Amino acid sequence: MIPSIPQSRALRLVYSAYIALFFVYLALPLAVVAAFAFNDSQFPSLPWAGFTWDWFFGEQRPMIGVFHERPILRAIGTSAFVGLCVALLSVAVGTSNAFLFNRYRFRGRGLLYVLMLLPLVIPGIVLGISILVFSSTIANGLWDALRHDAEILRPGLVLVILGQFSFITTIATLVISARLQKFDRTLEEAALNLGADRLTAVRTITLPYLMPAVVGAMVVAFLMSFENFNTTLMLVGSDAPLTIAMFDRMKEGSTPLLNAVSLLLMVGSSLLALVMIAFQRKP
Incomplete structure (x- = not known):
C-alpha cells in the first residue's frame, strides 16, 4: 500500500488485518514449538501436562534435559x-x-x-x-x-x-x-x-x-x-x-527435548541478529 495515495477506511482495515495475519502465520509455529519445550510430558503434543524445566535441566531419563544430553551438546x-x-x-x-x-x-x-x-x-x-x-x-x-x-x-x-x-x-x-x-x-x-x-x-x-x-x-x-x-x-x-x-x-520419535533445543536456537539466533543490526547501524 502506497501511503501517499488516499485509501478508504475499509481498505486500510483489510490491509492491517492482512499484515497481522501474516505475522501470526510466521510466529505461531515458533510459539508452539517454544511452549511445548516446557510441557511435563514425553510427547510434544496436547494435552498440556504441566510446566517443567526438565527438558532443559533434567538429569534422569526419560526426561533428561538439553544441558545433560551429551550427544546433543x-x-x-x-x-x-x-x-x-x-x-x-x-x-x-x-x-x-x-x-x-x-x-x-x-x-x-x-x-x-x-x-x-x-x-x-x-x-x-x-x-x-x-x-x-x-x-x-x-x-x-x-x-x-x-x-x-x-x-x-x-x-x-x-x-x-x-x-x-x-x-x-x-x-x-x-x-x-x-x-x-x-x-x-x-x-x-x-x-x-x-x-x-x-x-x-x-x-x-x-x-x-x-x-x-x-x-x-x-x-x-x-x-x-x-x-x-x-x-x-x-x-x-x-x-x-x-x-x-x-x-x-x-x-526415532520426537520429544520435547527437540523443542528445547529449538527454543535455544531461536534465542541464540535472535541475539546474533541483534548484534548484526547493531553493527549495521554504524555509519
Whole structure:
C-alpha cells in the first residue's frame, strides 16, 4: 500500500488485518514449538501436562534435559565449530571477492561473477552430491595410483566445511560488496597523498569502513552454516552437526527435548541478529 495515495477506511482495515495475519502465520509455529519445550510430558503434543524445566535441566531419563544430553551438546559443539570455520573462510574470501569485482575490470569478469552466483541457485542436496562425487573420485584415484588414502576427501567435517563454504561465501561477497560500493575512494587517495602505501590505506581506511558489513556477513554465514541440512547431509561423517543429530532423533520419535533445543536456537539466533543490526547501524 502506497501511503501517499488516499485509501478508504475499509481498505486500510483489510490491509492491517492482512499484515497481522501474516505475522501470526510466521510466529505461531515458533510459539508452539517454544511452549511445548516446557510441557511435563514425553510427547510434544496436547494435552498440556504441566510446566517443567526438565527438558532443559533434567538429569534422569526419560526426561533428561538439553544441558545433560551429551550427544546433543556434542552436536551443538560440532555445529559451532563448523559454523565458525565457514564464517571465517567466507568472510576472508568474500572480502577479497568484493574488492576484485568492485575495483578491477578484466576480461571474463562477468562470467566469473555469474559462476560465483551459481551455488545460490543450485539445490543444496545437488551441491552436496556433486562435491561428494568429485572428492571421492579424487580420493579413489589417489588410492589406485599411490595407495594413499586421502581421508580429508572422505565424508567428514572437512567436506562439510568446504561444502557449506562453496555457497555461503557468495552471500558474504554480496553483503560486503554492497557496502564497498558506497565507499568514497577519495579517502584512500588522500591517505596515499599523505604518504601511506596502498596496503596501509586499505587497512586503516577501507577495512574499518567495511567492518559493519564484515561482522554482518560473519553472523549471516555462521547462522546459515549452523542451520544447513541438505548439503551437510550428503557430506557428513561420524561427527554429526546439530541438524543431522536432530534429524536422527526425529526418526526415532520426537520429544520435547527437540523443542528445547529449538527454543535455544531461536534465542541464540535472535541475539546474533541483534548484534548484526547493531553493527549495521554504524555509519
